[in-house]
C-alpha cells in the first residue's frame with residue numbers, strides 16, 4: 001500500500017500486478033469498474049467520447065515534490081529524489097470523473113520532456129499519445145483503502161517509457177463515472 005502526503009487528492013491504494021490478480025482478490029471488480037480498469041488507449045479520449053457537453057482537466061497540484069516510497073520503487077528512482085508531481089481531476093460535463101496522479105522523474109523533464117512541466121489544462125494523454133516514441137507498459141490495478149462513498153474505490157496505473165525516460169500515471173475512478181452505464 002502507498003501512503004500519501006497531506007495535500008494529495010488521491011487515496012492510498014493496495015496495488016496488484018494486474019487486473020486479473022486484483023479480481024482474484026476482489027471478485028466484485030466487475031461491470032463498469034472492470035471496463036475502466038482495462039480500457040486500452042488514451043483514457044482522456046474515452047472520457048471525451050463519453051461527454052455530452054465538454055471535457056476538461058482541472059489541475060489540483062503540480063510541482064516538485066517527493067514521490068512515495070512505492071512510487072519511487074515502481075519507477076526505479078532513489079526514494080529521496082524529488083520528481084515533478086501532477087495531480088488533476090478529469091471532468092466530464094462539469095463533474096470530476098477521474099482523479100489522476102502522475103510522477104515524472106527529473107531526467108524525463110529534459111529535452112522535449114521540458115513541456116511536461118507546462119501542461120496546465122492540456123491532458124497529459126494528448127501529449128503522450130501524440131509522441132509515438134512513448135509507449136505504455138502493463139496496467140496494474142488497485143483497490144483504494146478507506147474509500148468514502150464520494151471517493152475513488154478502484155484505480156489503475158502504468159509506466160510510460162520513451163528510450164531511457166519514464167513516468168508513472170495513476171488513474172483513480174470516481175463513483176460518478178462508474179455509475180454510468182457503458
Ligand SMILES: C=C(O[C@@H]1C=C(C(=O)O)C=C[C@H]1O)C(=O)O
Pocket residue numbers: 041042043044045057086088090098100101102122123124125126128169170171
Ligand atoms: C495518460 C493519459 O492522460 C490522462 C490525463 C492526465 C493529465 O492530464 O494529467 C493524467 C492521466 C490520464 O488519465 C491518457 O489520456 O490516457
